[in-house]
Amino acid sequence: MITPDDIRAAHARIAGRVRRTPTMTLAPETFGTPVPVAMKLEFLQVTGTFKARGAFNTLLGSPMPAAGVCAASGGNHGIAVAHAATSLGIPARIFVPEISSPAKIARIRETGAELVVGGARYSDALAACEAHAAATGALSVHAYDAWPTMAGQGTVGIEWEEDAGGLDTVLVAVGGGGLISGIARWFDRRVKVVGVEPEGSCALHAALAAGGPVDVDVQSIAADSLGARNVFARVHATAAAYVDQVVLVPDAAIREAQKRLWLGLRAASEPGGAAALAALLCGAYRPSPGERVGVLACGANVDLAALAAAVDAS
Known part of the structure; x- marks a missing residue:
């Protein structure tokens, strides 16, 4: 399992390659939350998400084969690996499923990396990526089930704690669980994580209830970023030890959170990036009076037309 020292080392390794994103303390009236929130604005990260942290940490800390790297992704991890690889002069092939949003597919293409679109779900793209790695010797960069990925994502926690000290609780969206694993390992039970x-994509919740990783069905508006069918062993072990609880939110609450992020902060968030805020808005997480709460806003690779429709519909 990764340690806080691994996360500190990752933070030093990726310095200059990623942004130190800001944290803003926002009053309850900003979004209609029951308490003020210390919001980590990770949607301002290069490539639009926290994923760049894990991608750079993996590539900079790994021996690089001649075949370069490959990655399977719902979109954001692929964007991050493609960006990191091309900026380091490394060949990259990215595999994404057909459910990936056109906006994310376009961003991968813009990097110049090779793109393969196929399969109905992330698991299909992962199988194709693993077959490519086996055939060519390329380094497969997993979106979440890898210690270097987790350590890179955990660097979010370092900055959050330094910029908003004294937090009691942080709310973190979960897809495959690499982000929350890294953050929870950094906070090391000092802060409730x-x-x-989404109710329709809850692999970590199911794994913790079952006592081990299990496959789940995935049906959610956030499936292109929070759509992992299984969190696998590394994430389960870390979350079981360091994550306090997992709550579920309906798609309607995620849409409402997207709208309020736009109206309250003029932040264009994809559904997965708004999920943590949704937990406060719909009451899936109810803070105690005076509880100091952090919310991670973690993804901006949104289809702007879809976001505009969601805002206008309200």
């Missing part, structure tokens, strides 16, 4: 998953 609460995972937030």
Whole structure:
């Protein structure tokens, strides 16, 4: 299992390659939350998500084969690996499923990396990626089930704690669980870490209930970023030890959170990036009076037309 020292080392390794994103303390009236929130604005990260942290940490800390790297992704991890690889002069092939949003597919293509679109779900793209790695010797960069990925994502926690000290609780959206694993390992039980998953895509919640990783069905508006069918052993072990609880939110609450992020902060968030805020808005997580709460806003690779429709519909 990764340690806080691994996360500190990752933070030093990726310095200059990623942004130190800001944290803003926002009053309850900003979004209609029951308490003020210390919001980590990770949607301002290069490539639009926290994923760049894990991608750079993996590539900079790994021996690189001649075949370069490959990655399977719902979109954001692929964007991050493609960006990191091309900026380091490394060949990259990215595999994405057909459910990936056109906006994310376009961003991968813009990097110049090779793109393969196929399969109905992330698991299909992962199988194709693993077959490519086996055939060519390329380094497969997993979106979440890898210690270097987790350590890179955990660097979010370092900055959050330094910029908003004294937090009691942080809310973190969960897809495959690499982000929450890294953050929870950094906070090391000093701060309560609460995972937030869509009701229709809840692999970590199911794994913790079952006592081990299990496959789940995935049906959610956030499936292109929070759509992992299984969190696998590394994430389960870390979350079981360091994550306090996982709550579930309906798609309607995620849409409402997207709208309020736009109206309150003029932040264009994809559904997965708004899920943590949704937990406060719909009451899936109810803070105690005076509880100091952090919310991670973690993804901006949104289809702007879809976001505009969601805002206008309200």
